[in-house]
Amino acid sequence: MQGIIVKGIAGFYYVKVGEKVYECKARGKFRFNEMTPIVGDRVLISVDGDKGVIDKIQTRFNELKRPLVANITQAFVVFAMRNPNFNNDLFNKFLVLCEAKEIKPVICFNKIDMASDDEISNMKSIIETIGYEYVMLNAKSGIGMDALKDKLSGNVTVVCGVSGVGKSTIFNGLVGKEAMQTGDVSEKIKRGKHTTRHSELIELNGGFLVDTPGFSSLDIKFLETEELKELFPEFLKYSDMCKFSGCLHYKEPECEVKEAVNQGKIHKSRYDFYVSALEELKARRKYK
Structure with missing residues (x-):
């Protein structure tokens, strides 16, 4: 049977096949091939009752290291209009990394209630010259969240962005529960906090959402x-x-x-x- 790994804990992999999830172990051959199954992998499994064994990992078309997850198709790239202020270099690094990993970016400008009409218009003009999709958000009040939910279908989506822009608030708004602990931005150092310790795929609106923020490293020096x-x-x-x-x-x-x-x-x-x-x-x- 073919399925997708939605969670991995202590050597056990939870593989979703249709509507059922099987607890699986990986065959020893993966250790010898220096390839370990990770969340997001498409795999072939053999099943005995509710337990299974991963026989084959299908070819990955991309892989992220932090969070460790494979086969991401879409990223909600979140930036705030204020608190923290927009950083052009970091913004463009996120977009370059998405392109390098063949991940479709959807630009999410959060906290639009803090910005002037001119500032919003300027941000829109930048994105429109690139050709990317964008959504203007006030995640705390729910503005723009329905538009984001519609984009989940058929995708494996990661939410990424610099600290403090509202990633956890957006994630919680999408899944409809406190799946990630939202943290206040430190007034002293302007850094957000999150407590999620492992990656997991949450099935939502006909797609999957990665439960940890993506691209914690923004190094593009590997590029030619x-x-x-x-x-x-x-x-x-x-x-x-x-x-x-x-x-x-x-x-x-x-x-x-x-x-x-x-x-x-x-x-x-x-x-x-x-x-x-x-x-x-x-x-x-x-x-x-």
Whole structure:
């Protein structure tokens, strides 16, 4: 039978097949192959009563380390309009990591009650030039939550974002219970707290929701310089028109991506981040 691992505790894996969940052990061969089953894995199991054995792990199309989970299809990337204030570099790192892992991002701007109409309009304009989906939220009052729930169907979704933006409040609003302990943002250091200790998939609205925040590490130094430009989807429709086929959209002449930035078709804040990240990657490669 084929199923999905929804929880793993102390060497036991709980595999959902249809409407039933089987407690399974992994065959010893996985240890020799240096591959351990993790939450989100699609697996083949043999069953005896309510117990089972994992015979095969299907090929993963992506894997996150923190939280440790496989085959994520969608991320709710949460940022607050205030408290903490919007951080452009962190925002773009989340989006680059989503693209690198082939995860569809849905941008969630929370605490919209704290922002002016101009600020909200500016945030929307940035996302619209990229082409990503977005939802404007006031999670505490429930504004925008129904729109998020509709996006769960058919996906394995992780909620991610910097500390204090309301990830736990959003998660609890989606599942309809206090599945994650919400923590107040420390007034002194502006950091949130969460107490979830292991990953689990919660079935919801025809999809699965990961019960721990994603992307706690935002290191993009593993990327190659030539790869980075492919992770900015708004660049793609212009890059084929550049004079040089290997154009990095950096210092090359007759670059259509840079021209699109000048014309406001690509948001300057996104391009500025790209240049900064590219220079960092190039410097790292030079002194490696």
